[in-house]
Amino acid sequence: MKCPFCGYEDTKVIDSRPSEGKKRRRRECTQCGKRFTTYEVVEKPALMVRKKDGSFEPFDRDKLVRGILTATKKRTVNPELIEKIVDDIENTAANDMKTEISTYEIGDAVLTALKAVDLVSYVRFASVYKDFNDLESFINIITELNK
Secondary structure (H helix, E strand, C coil), rough: CCCCCCCCCCCEEEEEEEEEEEEEEEEEECCCEEEEEEEEEECCCCCEEECCCCEEEEHHHHHHHHHHHHHHCCCCCCHHHHHHHHHHHHHHHCCCCCCCEHHHHHHHHHHHHHHHHHHHHHHHHHHHHHCCCCCCHHHHHHHHHHH
């Protein structure tokens, strides 16, 4: 770390502590002795979503949250749970060092989580995600849930 006062490249860490999701570090220059603060943040790779038509777009957390909120509207699903579902999807991609994820992977992860929480929300989300276009599709998924 370069000293902001003299430009010397050798500094030592005096104190380190977490601060608002970051690491706050007090440093001291070994040449001039002046102290300064730095913040360390984990940089996540940009996550791209591979759409059904083969095109790509940046992962939009808010878009996914809105989709899940629509499926859970007027249901007893906790908003913190929705945030956790989206966090889990993002964290899984980051832990696997993925830079791209398909809409299928996202949809399947959401369906798995909703199935464990609220079956009505599960059917609602599945109807959009799996593009139901007839009554038979609804009957099939409900029959599958009853088994």
